[in-house]
Amino acid sequence: xxxxxENTLYDVAELFKNFADSTRIRILHCxxxxxxxxxxxxxxxxxxxxxxxxxxxxxxxxxLVKNRREGKTIYYSLDDDHVYNIICQGIEHVEx
Amino acid sequence: xxxxxENTLYDVAELFKNFADSTRIRILHCxxxxxxxxxxxxxxxxxxxxxxxxxxxxxxxxxLVKNRREGKTIYYSLDDDHVYNIICQGIEHVEx
DNA sequence: AATATATATGAACAAGTGTTCATATATTCA
DNA sequence: TGAATATATGAACACTTGTTCATATATATT
Numbered sequence: 001x002x003x004x005x006e007n008t009l010y011d012v013a014e015l016f017k018n019f020a021d022s023t024r025i026r027i028l029h030c031x032x033x034x035x036x037x038x039x040x041x042x043x044x045x046x047x048x049x050x051x052x053x054x055x056x057x058x059x060x061x062x063x064l065v066k067n068r069r070e071g072k073t074i075y076y077s078l079d080d081d082h083v084y085n086i087i088c089q090g091i092e093h094v095e096x
Numbered sequence: 097x098x099x100x101x102e103n104t105l106y107d108v109a110e111l112f113k114n115f116a117d118s119t120r121i122r123i124l125h126c127x128x129x130x131x132x133x134x135x136x137x138x139x140x141x142x143x144x145x146x147x148x149x150x151x152x153x154x155x156x157x158x159x160l161v162k163n164r165r166e167g168k169t170i171y172y173s174l175d176d177d178h179v180y181n182i183i184c185q186g187i188e189h190v191e192x
Numbered sequence: 193a194a195t196a197t198a199t200a201t202g203a204a205c206a207a208g209t210g211t212t213c214a215t216a217t218a219t220t221c222a
Numbered sequence: 223t224g225a226a227t228a229t230a231t232g233a234a235c236a237c238t239t240g241t242t243c244a245t246a247t248a249t250a251t252t
Binding site for chain 1: 100105107111113121122125183190191
């Protein structure tokens with residue numbers, strides 16, 4: 001394995017910050033199967049639209065989700081298999 | 097795969113909180129090869145002993161590290177292969 | 193018992209974070 | 223163009239978190 005530098009470890013911490021909030025984990029998890037609109041996500045999680053929108057922006061900036069517009073609606077989906085894998089490994093850990 | 101409940105996702109977020117701080121990631125990373133004493137860790141990370149001790153308690157409570165006493169010295173080590181694997185996956189993600 | 197060394201802990205403080213509210217922007221449809 | 227719907231954004235606030243300082247506890251040594 002490549003040598004892990006100090007800087008890499010800072011970036012890893014930054015990455016994990018995204019997964020360190022239950023709202024964001026729930027958002028990411030509900031994107032496991034399908035893409036979903038902002039309002040769908042808000043309904044599913046029973047939270048208000050603004051809160052979801054703020055969190056989606058964080059996930060977007062970190063490139064963990066991507067989105068596409070279709071008319072008025074914006075659909076979000078996971079950007080990367082890594083996201084799925086990291087969360088699955090977290091789930092496995094806590095389910096033991 | 098087992099059905100993921102809402103509670104599981106909360107626990108997953110709690111788990112990832114441990115990895116969401118660069119001090120804790122650096123502590124865990126420096127335990128990859130060897131167990132290490134508190135002062136060794138503090139020296140390696142160039143941080144004061146109290147800060148390290150506080151963080152080690154958090155990691156201990158979450159069962160990510162374990163420790164053993166040998167005289168005055170307390171040696172910490174990773175508690176679980178999952179910890180190593182999750183961090184490695186994080187490293188791979190950011191190194192791409 | 194007294195001293196030195198290793199680690200842990202509590203209080204305090206600064207900095208960061210997530211949600212809400214109000215409002216702005218963008219798109220569609222009548 | 224005006225109204226309706228979907229999403230985004232900024233400000234404010236409460237809450238959490240990481241570090242430092244001072245000090246406590248535990249062990250070893252003399």
